[in-house]
Each structure stands twice: as structure tokens, then as C-alpha cells.
Amino acid sequence: xxxxxxxxxxxxxxxxxxxxxxxxxxxxxxxxxxxxxxxxxxxxxxxxxxxxxxxxxxxxxxxxxxxxxxxxxxxxxxxxxxxxxxxxxxxxxxxxxxxxxxxxxxxxxxxxxxxxxxxxxxxxxxxxxxxxxxxxxxxxxxxxxxxxxxxxxxxxxxxxxxxxxxxxxxxxxxxxxxxxxxxxxxxxxxxxxxxxxxxxxxxxxxxxxxxxxxxxxxxxxxxxxxxxxxxxxxxxxxxxxxxxxxxxxxxxxxxxxxxxxxxxxxxxxxxxxxxxxxxxxxxxxxxxxxxxxxxxxxxxxxxxxxxxxxxxxxxxxxxxxxxxxxxxx
Amino acid sequence: xxxxxxxxxxxxxxxxxxxxxxxxxxxxxxxxxxxxxxxxxxxxxxxxxxxxxxxxxxxxxxxxxxxxxxxxxxxxxxxxxxxxxxxxxxxxxxxxxxxxxxxxxxxxxxxxxxxxxxxxxxxxxxxxxxxxxxxxxxxxxxxxxxxxxxxxxxxxxxxxxxxxxxxxxxxxxxxxxxxxxxxxxxxxxxxxxxxxxxxxxxxxxxxxxxxxxxxxxxxxxxxxxxxxxxxxxxxxxxxxxxxxxxxxxxxxxxxxxxxxxxxxxxxxxxxxxxxxxxxxxxxxxxxxxxxxxxxxxxxxxxxxxx
Numbered sequence: 001x002x003x004x005x006x007x008x009x010x011x012x013x014x015x016x017x018x019x020x021x022x023x024x025x026x027x028x029x030x031x032x033x034x035x036x037x038x039x040x041x042x043x044x045x046x047x048x049x050x051x052x053x054x055x056x057x058x059x060x061x062x063x064x065x066x067x068x069x070x071x072x073x074x075x076x077x078x079x080x081x082x083x084x085x086x087x088x089x090x091x092x093x094x095x096x097x098x099x100x101x102x103x104x105x106x107x108x109x110x111x112x113x114x115x116x117x118x119x120x121x122x123x124x125x126x127x128x129x130x131x132x133x134x135x136x137x138x139x140x141x142x143x144x145x146x147x148x149x150x151x152x153x154x155x156x157x158x159x160x161x162x163x164x165x166x167x168x169x170x171x172x173x174x175x176x177x178x179x180x181x182x183x184x185x186x187x188x189x190x191x192x193x194x195x196x197x198x199x200x201x202x203x204x205x206x207x208x209x210x211x212x213x214x215x216x217x218x219x220x221x222x223x224x225x226x227x228x229x230x231x232x233x234x235x236x237x238x239x240x241x242x243x244x245x246x247x248x249x250x251x252x253x254x255x256x257x258x259x260x261x262x263x264x265x266x267x268x269x270x271x272x273x274x275x276x277x278x279x280x281x282x283x284x285x286x287x288x289x290x291x292x293x294x295x296x297x298x299x300x301x302x303x304x305x306x307x308x309x310x311x312x313x314x315x316x317x318x319x320x321x322x323x324x325x326x327x328x329x
Numbered sequence: 330x331x332x333x334x335x336x337x338x339x340x341x342x343x344x345x346x347x348x349x350x351x352x353x354x355x356x357x358x359x360x361x362x363x364x365x366x367x368x369x370x371x372x373x374x375x376x377x378x379x380x381x382x383x384x385x386x387x388x389x390x391x392x393x394x395x396x397x398x399x400x401x402x403x404x405x406x407x408x409x410x411x412x413x414x415x416x417x418x419x420x421x422x423x424x425x426x427x428x429x430x431x432x433x434x435x436x437x438x439x440x441x442x443x444x445x446x447x448x449x450x451x452x453x454x455x456x457x458x459x460x461x462x463x464x465x466x467x468x469x470x471x472x473x474x475x476x477x478x479x480x481x482x483x484x485x486x487x488x489x490x491x492x493x494x495x496x497x498x499x500x501x502x503x504x505x506x507x508x509x510x511x512x513x514x515x516x517x518x519x520x521x522x523x524x525x526x527x528x529x530x531x532x533x534x535x536x537x538x539x540x541x542x543x544x545x546x547x548x549x550x551x552x553x554x555x556x557x558x559x560x561x562x563x564x565x566x567x568x569x570x571x572x573x574x575x576x577x578x579x580x581x582x583x584x585x586x587x588x589x590x591x592x593x594x595x596x597x598x599x600x601x602x603x604x605x606x607x608x609x610x611x612x613x614x615x616x617x618x619x620x621x622x623x624x625x626x627x628x629x630x631x632x633x634x635x
Contacts, residue, residue, distance in 0.1 A: 127422065128422055129623055129628070129629075131422070131426075132558060132559070133619070133620060133623050135558075136616040136620050137616070137620065139555065139613065140613040142612075143608075146608070146612065147605045147609035147612065148605070149601075264426070265427055268424075268427050269427075297441075297446075298441065298442060300434040300435070300438045301434060301435045303434055304433070304435035305431065306431070307427050307430060307431030308428050308431040310427070311417075311424050311428040311431070
């Protein structure tokens with residue numbers, strides 16, 4: 001296994017690469033922060049909401065990349081935790097709660113709990129069986145949401161009043177909510193980058209590569225995996241809570257198994273176990289889908305073709321292609 | 330709840346279970362022998378349903394339409410295996426999931442382009458549209474009896490093929506230990522092509538037969554894929570016997586959950602709560618079954634390996 005960190009320190013010619021890697025995220029953050037101001041000038045208002053959704057999906061995809069790419073846990077039920085987060089917000093709003101801190105915090109906590117419980121049962125299995133059992137639990141959550149007639153059942157639940165953050169921040173304003181989402185997404189990504197490079201992250205990668213050896217070395221393998229799974233579930237739940245506010249609507253379709261599959265597809269497309277894999281995969285997939293949808297009603301097959309092409313020609317994802325191009329230059 | 334209603338629902342469960350078995354048998358063998366996860370199996374089921382419905386509508390007899398659907402799907406599956414699936418054998422499960430998910434996306438658009446986006450009404454053969462008097466007070470739709478009959482026949486045929494023929498022996502050898510079978514001179518690649526096409530034929534048969542009693546529409550493959558995967562995981566991947574037992578279990582649990590749970594809950598709970606809880610439990614019954622089986626037996630009921 002060659003990790004990008006190792007490779008760049010071994011190649012002296014790539015002195016510029018670390019600098020670019022350090023500067024680029026800040027440039028990206030600045031461009032994104034300026035986007036709500038630039039969009040009306042450039043006539044891109046339509047894309048403001050789209051980029052906000054992209055940032056939210058990126059949070060969920062990054063959390064999946066953490067357990068799948070770094071932890072080797074192929075979960076096909078991640079959309080279930082998105083749903084737990086979204087429905088926690090619905091339940092609180094329905095009970096009269098108006099504070100975003102409370103609603104989003106509760107969504108984090110509820111999905112962390114759900115992920116810890118599901119993880120504790122599912123992590124006894126491996127490989128395809130793990131894939132299937134996480135899918136099974138997500139399906140249970142899906143049918144639970146369908147049957148909750150108090151929250152609209154199949155028809156979903158509309159959230160008409162924006163949640164309040166306090167301090168004069170009006171989340172009902174398109175641009176302000178964009179900045180809130182951007183701040184949260186940036187925080188989550190920074191946190192993910194730190195954890196991936198921490199002792200915990202390295203132990204997780206060790207478990208992915210050789211579980212037996214790690215447990216022989218004395219690492220509490222099951223507990224580490226469970227902690228990663230619960231943490232990832234919590235972040236997916238946060239994404240779900242944000243998605244609820246973004247759409248002003250929540251329905252069980254958030255948790256349909258194809259949503260979990262799409263999340264998985266985006267992460268693999270971008271590059272498993274790579275820092276920028278999830279954001280890259282989400283951006284490429286969602287932008288392509290959006291552009292295709294504008295031009296044709298047959299927008300599925302080009303994406304299908306892209307997946308097959310990536311599997312055969314770029315098996316380690318798009319981020320790996322960029323890394324290779326950067327090293328060759 | 331009288332006994333007539335119970336027998337009727339059990340027959341429905343049996344029919345659904347047998348159709349699930351047709352789908353799951355191919356999926357399980359493909360998985361067991363070549364360790365390949367084929368999500369596009371549901372698309373082959375959809376192809377069978379569409380071709381049969383359209384052929385029947387165009388004036389072909391029902392049996393002819395079903396056979397034509399199976400034949401056409403076999404050709405599609407052969408091309409799919411040669412072009413894509415064959416190259417996935419050596420890859421990991423994730424790559425297989427991603428590539429075959431890509432195939433699903435393409436298949437859905439192809440079906441939309443050929444037959445349009447709206448669901449197709451698949452007609453029952455006129456001769457089987459009425460009920461048959463099974464018991465003095467139990468009329469049962471003749472078409473559903475046909476499903477049960479065909480399902481049992483195919484299950485028997487598959488059992489004989491896998492357990493009592495030379496090709497079946499090669500299939501089992503490949504499923505239980507691929508490397509050893511290859512060393513003993515079995516051309517596992519060729520066996521696999523055969524199994525893949527056989528699985529496709531069974532999926533198309535299930536699709537063609539399910540058409541008249543379910544909705545023939547885009548996405549029907551994805552909807553049935555999940556129960557079929559549940560079946561092979563419960564049964565133990567690679568085991569035809571396991572797939573049969575698990576398919577009947579899942580068919581029964583699913584049908585019984587929908588039929589018996591709501592009235593049973595109504596007897597002990599307030600009606601509104603009973604309706605909600607009943608619907609939720611009926612939907613998740615098969616997943617609860619799978620979770621329980623996996624937690625107790627992490628490799629399914631009848632593990633094909635080791």
C-alpha cells in the first residue's frame with residue numbers, strides 16, 4: 001500500500017506539492033465563502049442552493065470515506081443515519097423546538113446512538129455480510145419512517161419555519177445559511193483530516209490492512225471500529241439535519257437504499273481512503289447529474305458508463321489520478 | 330381470522346417465496362462460485378418482465394411470450410458476461426458493486442428509451458384469469474397456482490441438475506473450493522459463464538411470471554434485488570439448498586407479516602397505533618429475520634464453504 005504522505009516525502013522533486021496542498025484548501029474555502037456574493041453578479045443564483053447541497057452531501061460522504069476507506073468497513077446503510085438525523089430535527093420541530101443548536105445537536109447525538117447500537121451488532125460480521133446487515137438495519141429505519149404517520153409517513157413532513165441559531169444569524173436567508181453550512185462542512189473536513197492523521201486514524205488503517213496483527217499488538221480492534229462507526233454515523237446524522245433545513249422537507253426517500261448506494265459510489269469514484277476523495281467524488285457525481293438533468297431526461301446512463309469506466313481504468317478513484325499526475329509533473 | 334384466510338395467505342407466501350428462489354438461486358451461485366456480487370441481476374429480472382409483457386400484448390401466447398423473454402434475456406446476459414462481468418471476477422466486491430450499479434443505471438435508461446417511462450400493464454393469460462376451487466370454501470387464483478407449480482418444478486429441476494449431473498458436480502466443486510477445482514482441471518471460467526446465463530434465465534422467468542401480479546416498471550429490478558440478496562445471505566452464499574429454504578422463509582415471513590400482524594396487533598392495541606406498528610413491523614420482518622440469522626450464524630444457515 002502506498003499512501004500519498006509517504007510517496008511525497010520520498011520524491012524530492014515534489015517540493016512544491018506540500019505547499020500547494022497546504023494553500024489549496026484555503027483558496028477553495030475563500031472561493032466558496034465568496035460564492036453567495038458572486039453568484040447574483042454572475043447570474044448563478046440557481047447554483048447557490050446546489051453548492052449548499054453539495055457541501056452537505058460532502059459531510060456524509062466524508063464520514064463514509066472514513067469508515068470505508070480508512071477503516072475498511074463497507075457499509076451499505078449510511079443513508080439510514082442521514083434519516084435518523086433528519087427525523088430527529090422533524091420530531092423536535094414538531095414538538096415546538098426552534099433552536100438550531102438544540103435540533104442539530106440532538107441529531108448528532110441520536111444518530112451516534114443509532115450507529116453505536118447498529119455497529120455493535122453488525123461489526124461481528126465481515127465483508128459482504130457486513131454490507132448486507134448494515135443495509136438491513138437501514139431498511140428497518142426506512143420502513144419505520146414510512147409508518148410514522150405523525151410525521152407524514154410516506155408523504156414526508158414540511159419544515160416551514162427556519163431554525164434559529166441566535167446571535168442575529170438568520171438561517172432563513174439563502175446566503176447566510178450557505179455560510180453556516182460551509183462553516184460546518186469545513187470544520188467537519190478539518191476534523192476528519194486531523195483524525196485520519198492521528199494515532200486513532202493510523203490504528204484504524206492498521207486494522208483495515210491486518211486485523212489479526214493489530215489485535216495481537218494489543219489494540220482493542222472491536223472498540224476502535226465501533227468508535228469510528230459511531231462517529232461516522234453521527235456526522236451522517238448531522239448531514240441529515242442540515243439536509244432537512246436545506247430542503248425544508250423530510251421524507252423516507254432520504255433513506256432509500258439507493259441513496260446509501262449512491263453515497264458509496266461517490267466515495268469510490270472520488271478515491272477510497274484519500275483525504276480529498278469524498279469531496280471530489282461528490283462534486284463530480286452531483287455536478288454531472290445536475291448538468292445532465294438540465295439537458296436530457298436520459299441522465300442515468302452516462303453516469304453508469306462513468307462508473308464502469310472508473311472501475312476498469314481508474315480503480316483507485318479520481319483523487320488517485322490527480323495524485324499520479326502531480327507526482328509525474 | 331379463519332383458517333381459509335390463513336391457508337390463502339400461506340399459499341401466497343409460498344408463491345412469492347418460490348419466485349424469490351428463482352432470482353436468488355442464480356445470484357447465489359454466481360456469488361458462490363466466482364465470488365462476484367452482481368447487482369444487475371435485478372435488471373435481468375426487469376428485462377424478462379418487460380419482454381414477456383410486450384410479447385404477450387403483441388399477440389403471442391402467454392407460454393410463447395415467457396419463453397421468448399427467457400431466450401432474449403439469456404442472449405443479453407451472455408453479452409453482459411462477455412463484455413463486463415467476466416472482467417470483474419478478479420476484482421474486490423466493492424468494484425463489482427460499483428460496476429454493476431453502473432449497469433443498473435444504463436439498463437434503466439435503455440428500458441425507458443425502448444418502452445417509455447410509464448409502467449406497462451402485463452395481462453394474465455385469459456385461461457388462468459379466474460379462480461380455482463381448491464376446497465369447498467377456498468377459491469384460489471389459478472394464475473397464482475401456476476406460479477407455485479412452475480416454481481416447484483424449476484426448484485426440482487435445479488436440484489437434479491446441481492446434485493445429480495456432471496455439470497452440477499463441476500458447479501458444486503467450483504462453489505466449495507474454486508482453487509482446488511481449477512487444479513483438478515475444471516474450467517471454472519466456462520462453468521461460470523454457464524451458471525451466469527442459467528441464473529439470468531431463472532431471473533427472466535421470475536420476471537415474466539411476476540409481471541401480471543406486480544407492476545412492470547423501471548426500478549422493479551432494484552426493488553426485488555434487496556429481498557433476493559436477503560435470501561442468499563440468510564441461506565448462505567453459494568448454497569442452492571440454502572437459497573431454497575431461505576426464499577420460502579422470507580416469502581412466508583413477508584406475506585404473513587403483512588397479512589397477520591395488523592389484525593393481531595389490533596386485538597391488543599388501540600387501532601391507530603396498531604395500524605402504524607403493524608405496517609412498520611410487516612415491512613421490516615424479513616430484515617429482522619436476516620439480522621437475527623447473521624448475528625447467530627454470521628455465514629448464513631447453510632454455508633457452502635468450509
